[in-house]
Amino acid sequence: MSTLKAPLTGNLKIALIQIKAGSDKAANLLKVDKFVENAIKNSKIGKIDLIMLPECFNSPYAVDQFRKYAENIPNGETTNFLSNLAKKHEIFIIGGSFPEISLDKIYNTSLTFGPDGDILAKHRKAHLFDIDIPNGITFKESITLDAGDQATVFKLGSFGNIGLGICYDIRFPELAQIASRNPYNSFGMFYPGAFNTTTGPLHWHLLARSRAVDNQMYSVLCSPARDVEGGGYQAYGHSLVVDPTGKIIAEAGEEEEILYAELEGDLLPKVRSGIPVHYQRRFDIYPDISKSDVRVSN
């Protein structure tokens, strides 16, 4: 059994910004600015360490719109905006996701910034949302988007390591497994995500809790708000924070709102020593995914 090392140092106070995006990019960014300001000013849990935004927070979530809204990274308006926001408030920002253009390919990309405004991590959605449920929903991101080719795990300052995936990535448990095991030993998986009114009720909570329980880590999901008047893709809402026991410790409704949660450093070692599956893996029977030939950006 490995030593019971605490993957999260101290407590991490987070605010999830559940908002909806319209077709006006400048207005979307302005809204983010206001909500972030409000989240920090009106926090009832003390000083916020990290803000998280939803998937596609600066554009409509639609395959025929991604190219129109796509930006270069790091030389684009949204990268600059998020960097300045992180610096201004001296906080970590997991910048949801937005369409990125690179060598004429479009990606659904998430950037995380440190309190100095520097980019800490960049994740390109690795599993594209291509589904077809009769009488439910048909969506095909791959019409416009290319997929990323790396898992993403990185150091969140002195707090410890986290893994990051975007929405549909949560259905593939390998990303969370890689992040939670040695050598990364992350304390949480963070997923900006926009499930919908068909698959949300089916699987949103189940997947978040599964990733948390299987890996004994926090699972944090930030969704856009439902946009009934907008008439386009109907995001599920219900931004969610699940602790390493699988318990939901915070959940939003469907409307625009700020969801707060405090992730406790003491809890992970306690959970992992109580039910020590984290240390009881039988890598003699099956391979250790974090030691196999994985591509991780960190």
Ligand SMILES: NC(=O)CCC(=O)C(=O)O
């Ligand atoms: N934006 C997405 O990747 C949606 C994923 C989703 O709804 C699902 O059911 O998976």
